[in-house]
Amino acid sequence: MIIMKFGGSSIGNADRITNTADIVKSNIDKKPVVIVSAVEGITDKLIELGNASAEGKGNDSLDNIKKIHYEILEKLELDKSLVDKNIGELSTIINKIKNDKKIDNKILDSVQSFGERMSSKIVAAQLNKIGVKALAFNAWDLGFITDSDFGNAEPLKETFANLNKNIKKLSVVPVITGFMGKTEDGEITTLGRGGSDYSAALIGSAIDASEIQVWTDVDGIMSADPKIVSNAKTIERVSFEEASELSFFGAKVLHPKTILPAVKKNIPVRVLNAFNPKGNGTSILNKVERGEQIIKSITSKKNIILIHVDSKRMLGAYGFLARLFDVFYKYKKSVDVISTSEVSVSMTLDNEKNLNDIVLDLKGIADVGVLKNKAVICIVGEGMRSIPRVLGKTFSTIGRNNINVEMVSQGASGINITFVVDGKDAESAVKCLHEEYYK
Numbered sequence: 001m002i003i004m005k006f007g008g009s010s011i012g013n014a015d016r017i018t019n020t021a022d023i024v025k026s027n028i029d030k031k032p033v034v035i036v037s038a039v040e041g042i043t044d045k046l047i048e049l050g051n052a053s054a055e056g057k058g059n060d061s062l063d064n065i066k067k068i069h070y071e072i073l074e075k076l077e078l079d080k081s082l083v084d085k086n087i088g089e090l091s092t093i094i095n096k097i098k099n100d101k102k103i104d105n106k107i108l109d110s111v112q113s114f115g116e117r118m119s120s121k122i123v124a125a126q127l128n129k130i131g132v133k134a135l136a137f138n139a140w141d142l143g144f145i146t147d148s149d150f151g152n153a154e155p156l157k158e159t160f161a162n163l164n165k166n167i168k169k170l171s172v173v174p175v176i177t178g179f180m181g182k183t184e185d186g187e188i189t190t191l192g193r194g195g196s197d198y199s200a201a202l203i204g205s206a207i208d209a210s211e212i213q214v215w216t217d218v219d220g221i222m223s224a225d226p227k228i229v230s231n232a233k234t235i236e237r238v239s240f241e242e243a244s245e246l247s248f249f250g251a252k253v254l255h256p257k258t259i260l261p262a263v264k265k266n267i268p269v270r271v272l273n274a275f276n277p278k279g280n281g282t283s284i285l286n287k288v289e290r291g292e293q294i295i296k297s298i299t300s301k302k303n304i305i306l307i308h309v310d311s312k313r314m315l316g317a318y319g320f321l322a323r324l325f326d327v328f329y330k331y332k333k334s335v336d337v338i339s340t341s342e343v344s345v346s347m348t349l350d351n352e353k354n355l356n357d358i359v360l361d362l363k364g365i366a367d368v369g370v371l372k373n374k375a376v377i378c379i380v381g382e383g384m385r386s387i388p389r390v391l392g393k394t395f396s397t398i399g400r401n402n403i404n405v406e407m408v409s410q411g412a413s414g415i416n417i418t419f420v421v422d423g424k425d426a427e428s429a430v431k432c433l434h435e436e437y438y439k
Contacts, residue, residue, distance in 0.1 A: 001168075002027065002211045005035040005178065005200035009217040010274035011119055012040030014075035021126040023215065023277050024173065028132060030210075033167060034175045035203060036123055037196040038115025039068060043179075050111040053097040062094060069118055078125045083118045090114045105150035109180070109190045116177035116196070124175040134173040139199060140182035142166040142174070146189045153181060153189035155202055163206035176203065194255035201269070205261035212267055214254060215274040220282030221246060221253050224298050224434045228427050233438065235296050236280065239288045242296055242380050243269070245416045248336075249378035251299045259284070288382065294390075295381040295437040300426045304336070304374040305352060306406060307359070310344040311366035320365075321345070327361045337376055337418050339409045346407045348376060348420060374406065375426035379417045379433065391417065393436065401432045 004024060011017045024032055038046075045065055052058035066087055073080045093110055097103050103111075120136040127134035143162020146153035159181070167174060178196025181189050191198050197214060204212040221243065222232040238246070240263045247254040253271050262269050263286070272281035309324060324345060328335055331354040338347045349355070355370070362368045384390045391410075394417060398405060407420040421429055 001031040001033055001207055001209050002213060003035060003200050003204040003207075003209045004032045004213045004215060005196060006037065006123075006215045006274065007196065007217070008037045008040035008042070010215050011036060011123060014072045016274070017072065017076065017123060017126050019277075020123060020215070020274060021130055021132070023274065024127060025130055025132050026277070028173070032173055033203065033207065033209070034123065034134075034173060035178045035196060035200040036116060036119050036175060037178055039072065039119050039122075042068065042115040042119075043112055043193075046112050046115055047108065049094065050097060050103050050108050053094045054101060054103040056098055056101065058094060058098070062091065065090075069122070072122060076122070076126055076129070078122065078129070082121050082125055086114050086118050086121075106187065109150045110188045112190055113177070113180050113188050116179055120175045120177050124173075127173060127175065132173055133171070134175055135170075136175045137177070139177045139180055139203075140188075142176065144181035144199075144203075145184060146181035146191070148183045148185075148187065148189065150187075150189055152192045153183075154191075155181060156184070159202070160206040163203055164208075167203070167207050192255075192257075197255035197258040198261075201258045201261040201267075204267055205265045208265065209267055212262055212269045214258070214269065214271050216253055216271065217273065217275060218253060218271075219273045219276060219279050220271045221251060221284075221297065223296065223438055224430050225251075225300070228300075228430050229434045231438075232434070234279075235282050237283045237285060237288045238296055239382050239415075240284060240286055241415055242288075242382055243284045245378060245380045246297055246299055249299050249301050249376055249380075249416075249418065251297065293381075293438075294384055294387055295379055297380050298430050298433045298437070299378050299380070300430050301336075301350065301376040301378070302423050302426055303350070304376050304420065304423075305349045305355065306346065306371040306374045306420055307349065307362075308344060308346050308369040308371075309362055309366045310369075312343055323365055324362070327358055330361070331358055333358060337407070337409045337420065339407050348374070348407070371406070373423040374420050375423045375429075377419055377421060377426065377429045377433070379437075380415060382415045384415065384417070394433065397432055397436045398429060401428060403429050403432075 049061040124134040124136035178199035219234045224232040226232045269284040335347045
């Protein structure tokens with residue numbers, strides 16, 4: 001069995017859904033299990049709808065969501081009533097939000113879930129139309145049970161056994177909603193934005209899939225963002241470690257958590273282009289032999305917050321870092337990049353959630369400086385630590401292009417060099433480094 005996950009861009013309209021169904025049919029001998037995102041742009045529209053409804057608005061947004069799905073069904077010559085029940089349920093929730101004049105993460109998860117709940121039905125119907133026996137499933141109907149961390153839920157242990165048992169007994173191609181599950185109390189949860197990739201990997205791990213395919217709108221993992229570097233190249237093979245670093249530090253092909261379940265089961269992941277289905281894409285493997293091209297990719301992550309913590313009390317003191325990171329633990333805040341000296345610590349955060357509270361607590365133990373609108377640049381390549389002059393070449397290139405580096409960190413694994421620049425210099429940094437390493 002293989003996992004075939006299709007993102008929103010792959011099912012963005014009737015023609016793309018037709019293409020997606022054809023791709024699934026061409027792989028029918030591999031016993032595909034299909035995971036889908038919402039139709040392109042719909043999740044954002046649902047979030048907008050939910051928030052607007054709390055202010056007594058949202059009628060136009062709801063009408064637009066209906067229109068998009070009904071137009072797709074009409075063009076595919078499928079029964080429009082296919083999503084009527086979902087539209088009705090969504091309308092009921094929206095009316096309740098309007099009456100209550102409030103929305104929280106729990107209610108927003110229910111609102112967001114309708115994107116995948118409708119797209120899975122449409123894809124399954126199109127598969128049946130072309131002769132592939134398929135059935136749409138909400139993930140929770142197959143046993144996808146999560147904790148109650150609404151907006152960022154994690155699967156419970158029993159999920160894996162549930163999925164294995166329920167999927168393997170099916171005699172049809174299942175088209176499963178990505179991005180969501182339910183708590184043990186039956187409340188809908190989502191896994192966070194981009195969570196359909198995570199769903200695919202979790203389900204692949206549960207059923208011991210032979211391969212997890214992630215179908216998107218690019219030819220695989222690239223040497224840089226092709227929107228920044230026009231001659232970026234597709235990387236044929238990367239290791240799990242390299243892919244994890246790239247996905248975490250800005251490569252938008254994969255959700256950062258996607259890799260983890262696959263690594264545990266040593267399941268190969270392939271990133272493929274739904275608009276170029278004959279392409280080889282990128283294979284992500286446990287181990288990759290080192291080739292000529294050591295630097296695999298240069299990526300960037302914008303809108304980063306840089307925090308400098310400085311205290312003379314750090315000098316020769318023990319327990320200071322523990323106190324420092326207790327603050328981030330208190331607010332459940334992940335630190336992306338960190339650099340330390342004898343009396344200071346610098347670190348980056350990827351959003352402003354709880355920032356004021358964090359800074360206030362940090363000021364109780366040290367002097368704190370906060371810089372916004374920064375960018376993390378990450379150079380990834382397994383084995384770069386053993387290659388002379390990589391650091392020198394990197395920063396001499398950056399210097400020649402008049403880009404100031406505000407913080408530097410090299411990963412303990414030795415497969416990445418990460419540094420922080422001003423946000424306005426991010427694209428220039430990626431371009432000049434790509435030119436240097438891919439001459």
